[in-house]
Amino acid sequence: MASCRMALLLGLLLLVVASPAIADDDSGIYYQLALMWPGAYCEQTSAGCCKPTTGVSPARDFYITGFTVLNATTDAAVTGCSNKVPYDPNLITGIQGLNQYWSNIRCPSNNGQSSWKNAWKKAGACSGLSEKDYFETALSFRRPINPLVRLKAKGIEPDFGLYGLKAITKVFKSGINATPVIQCSKGPFDKYMLFQLYFCAAGNGTFIDCPAPQQYTCSKEILFHPFKKWMLKQQLNQDDDPFQLPGVAWTTDTPYRRLCLRFCQVCME
Numbered sequence: 156m157a158s159c160r161m162a163l164l165l166g167l168l169l170l171v172v173a174s175p176a177i178a179d180d181d182s183g184i185y186y187q188l189a190l191m192w193p194g195a196y197c198e199q200t201s202a203g204c205c206k207p208t209t210g211v212s213p214a215r216d217f218y219i220t221g222f223t224v225l226n227a228t229t230d231a232a233v234t235g236c237s238n239k240v241p242y243d244p245n246l247i248t249g250i251q252g253l254n255q256y257w258s259n260i261r262c263p264s265n266n267g268q269s270s271w272k273n274a275w276k277k278a279g280a281c282s283g284l285s286e287k288d289y290f291e292t293a294l295s296f297r298r299p300i301n302p303l304v305r306l307k308a309k310g311i312e313p314d315f316g317l318y319g320l321k322a323i324t325k326v327f328k329s330g331i332n333a334t335p336v337i338q339c340s341k342g343p344f345d346k347y348m349l350f351q352l353y354f355c356a357a358g359n360g361t362f363i364d365c366p367a368p369q370q371y372t373c374s375k376e377i378l379f380h381p382f383k384k385w386m387l388k389q390q391l392n393q394d395d396d397p398f399q400l401p402g403v404a405w406t407t408d409t410p411y412r413r414l415c416l417r418f419c420q421v422c423m424e
């Protein structure tokens with residue numbers, strides 16, 4: 156068991172963000188949405204994951220990590236906003252689903268404003284959308300993708316199982332008629348795991364395959380790491396949610412034990 160635990164502490168690797176090429180649509184733009192699987196993020200980050208200070212529990216689901224508007228001719232992020240519109244946190248209060256699906260679970264615990272501000276400055280301010288519209292558009296783009304529900308419906312679950320890349324892309328091809336770009340990171344036992352999915356939509360909102368997508372290194376079969384609420388470290392003064400207990404990781408019924416059963420019988424002596 157001890158060697159299992161040590162092995163699990165290895166393998167932290169973050170990769171870089173995608174940027175596709177070529178689309179055609181009258182508006183001359185297309186959108187790209189990045190969705191991160193928090194179970195992989197929490198597994199690979201040495202700082203661990205923390206419950207945001209927003210008072211809203213993040214969903215146990217994929218989180219938006221980026222929403223970019225790209226020029227369909229040049230595939231560059233749309234620019235041309237000569238005087239950048241400053242970020243105003245007040246404009247996005249109350250947007251439905253923002254706290255749940257565009258959550259920042261980095262440690263130390265934070266209120267998410269830094270990631271929203273970054274997204275606005277990096278992509279939103281030049282998108283031609285108002286700040287509120289930008290965030291609402293990202294969330295409305297995510298809604299029909301509904302990635303976890305779609306995957307689970309086809310038996311692809313965050314249960315430490317290994318799943319084929321082809322099976323994952325097929326779920327979305329048959330669901331929204333567009334294939335995602337899959338980004339992996341290194342997980343336990345040096346296995347590649349599902350980390351991020353990138354989806355693209357034309358300017359008219361139709362999902363498309365991301366044009367000339369960035370290639371990421373994955374294996375043919377990748378691990379779908381669990382995401383349990385206890386993976387979010389409890390803050391000292393937040394005792395409101397009984398599921399968010401501090402690391403009760405090493406009781407016998409943890410996913411780690413199941414992982415051991417799957418990959419390293421020898422650890423279970």
Ligand SMILES: *[C@@H]1O[C@H](CO)[C@@H](O)[C@H](O)[C@H]1NC(C)=O
Nearest residue numbers: 179180181357358359360361
């Ligand atoms: C939207 O744009 C895509 C890509 O350019 C195109 O294939 C599709 O026909 C368009 N759909 C509508 C409803 O205009």
Ligand SMILES: *[C@@H]1O[C@H](CO)[C@@H](O)[C@H](O)[C@H]1NC(C)=O
Nearest residue numbers: 182183184226228229233234
């Ligand atoms: C895309 O880039 C081309 C070439 O730089 C430019 O002419 C065009 O206006 C851009 N389109 C948008 C929607 O920004």
